[in-house]
Amino acid sequence: MQQVAITQKVNGLEVAQLFETIDAIKQAPNLADFKFRLANKWIDGTRNRSQITNFYGVGQENKHEPEFVLDTDEPPLLLGTGQYPNPVEYLLHAVTACVTGAIVYHAAARGIHIQEMESRTEGEVDLRGFLGLDNNIRPGLEKLRIKFKIKADVPDERLAELLQLGPKYSPVFDTITRSAPVEVGLDN
Amino acid sequence: MQQVAITQKVNGLEVAQLFETIDAIKQAPNLADFKFRLANKWIDGTRNRSQITNFYGVGQENKHEPEFVLDTDEPPLLLGTGQYPNPVEYLLHAVTACVTGAIVYHAAARGIHIQEMESRTEGEVDLRGFLGLDNNIRPGLEKLRIKFKIKADVPDERLAELLQLGPKYSPVFDTITRSAPVEVGLDN
Numbered sequence: 001m002q003q004v005a006i007t008q009k010v011n012g013l014e015v016a017q018l019f020e021t022i023d024a025i026k027q028a029p030n031l032a033d034f035k036f037r038l039a040n041k042w043i044d045g046t047r048n049r050s051q052i053t054n055f056y057g058v059g060q061e062n063k064h065e066p067e068f069v070l071d072t073d074e075p076p077l078l079l080g081t082g083q084y085p086n087p088v089e090y091l092l093h094a095v096t097a098c099v100t101g102a103i104v105y106h107a108a109a110r111g112i113h114i115q116e117m118e119s120r121t122e123g124e125v126d127l128r129g130f131l132g133l134d135n136n137i138r139p140g141l142e143k144l145r146i147k148f149k150i151k152a153d154v155p156d157e158r159l160a161e162l163l164q165l166g167p168k169y170s171p172v173f174d175t176i177t178r179s180a181p182v183e184v185g186l187d188n
Numbered sequence: 189m190q191q192v193a194i195t196q197k198v199n200g201l202e203v204a205q206l207f208e209t210i211d212a213i214k215q216a217p218n219l220a221d222f223k224f225r226l227a228n229k230w231i232d233g234t235r236n237r238s239q240i241t242n243f244y245g246v247g248q249e250n251k252h253e254p255e256f257v258l259d260t261d262e263p264p265l266l267l268g269t270g271q272y273p274n275p276v277e278y279l280l281h282a283v284t285a286c287v288t289g290a291i292v293y294h295a296a297a298r299g300i301h302i303q304e305m306e307s308r309t310e311g312e313v314d315l316r317g318f319l320g321l322d323n324n325i326r327p328g329l330e331k332l333r334i335k336f337k338i339k340a341d342v343p344d345e346r347l348a349e350l351l352q353l354g355p356k357y358s359p360v361f362d363t364i365t366r367s368a369p370v371e372v373g374l375d376n
Contacts, residue, residue, distance in 0.1 A: 012233025
């Protein structure tokens with residue numbers, strides 16, 4: 001008798017592997033400790049570049065192959081050369097991608113198939129905060145909005161519940177809405 | 189008599205243009221209202237893609253030409269295909285790039301020349317929060333650290349002061365450390 005490996009994908013994810021990961025973490029919670037990292041180098045003016053080569057997780061060091069490179073710039077009206085997204089646009093991408101991913105994983109774990117999902121994101125900032133022109137105005141974003149269109153095999157009245165899996169479980173959403181400490185120091 | 193345009197760059201930034209922008213905003217504060225935007229589409233599994241085509245600022249709609257595309261993935265051990273950075277790595281890039289940029293702009297405004305600046309960033313997350321295995325563990329980052337090496341034309345004992353321009357004025361640092369509201373809704 002031959003054992004047949006059954007691989008079932010839901011939303012493009014191997015659900016069996018997802019539950020194996022969850023079981024492994026239940027047995028050894030330290031497998032859940034992840035450290036993500038990057039190295040950044042200022043190039044000139046508004047340009048800088050991050051290299052992302054490795055991360056720690058499931059109890060070991062892991063390499064990205066190939067490594068990732070992310071480039072920053074600003075549009076010309078903010079003194080840049082307009083070649084690459086700016087940091088706020090990267091932040092909008094981080095939160096949108098993370099909420100999307102959280103919905104996909106948690107829907108898969110519940111056996112909910114998603115056919116299509118897209119979203120539009122907007123973040124508002126008053127540049128007077130960044131420029132230091134008014135101490136009452138924060139440098140940061142005052143408001144972010146993400147609007148989703150989702151097609152999934154749940155009744156329309158349950159789509160809002162499906163959507164809420166994103167804000168509930170997304171690491172980046174949680175980091176922004178509930179804040180996180182950022183230590184900035186010199187290492188000269 | 190011919191008028192000569194004097195262009196002085198500090199840290200690669202046209203300082204005259206920076207002060208013109210500041211003056212214009214002082215006259216008409218609504219020029220400082222910026223809205224950054226993107227559209228995201230889920231592809232499959234851990235993959236999704238953002239397109240960044242336009243933004244609102246200095247009282248008008250502005251186009252990015254060419255538009256920007258940012259792709260998301262997860263490493264294989266998180267059920268992905270390891271092709272692109274994940275959302276937490278994008279967040280680390282956003283905050284590191286933003287703190288770097290804030291230092292560059294505010295140093296330029298003070299006439300401080302920076303020769304070199306690089307940094308290393310690490311963010312810690314306990315995946316049990318994302319997986320919903322323990323309600324006492326947040327999905328988000330527990331701690332971020334950014335360590336900078338800076339060479340600039342200030343005495344060593346003033347480097348820490350120069351560095352602090354980053355956390356003080358960076359929009360992404362402020363958003364993460366002091367939180368921001370994120371509205372997530374359906375637009376079906």
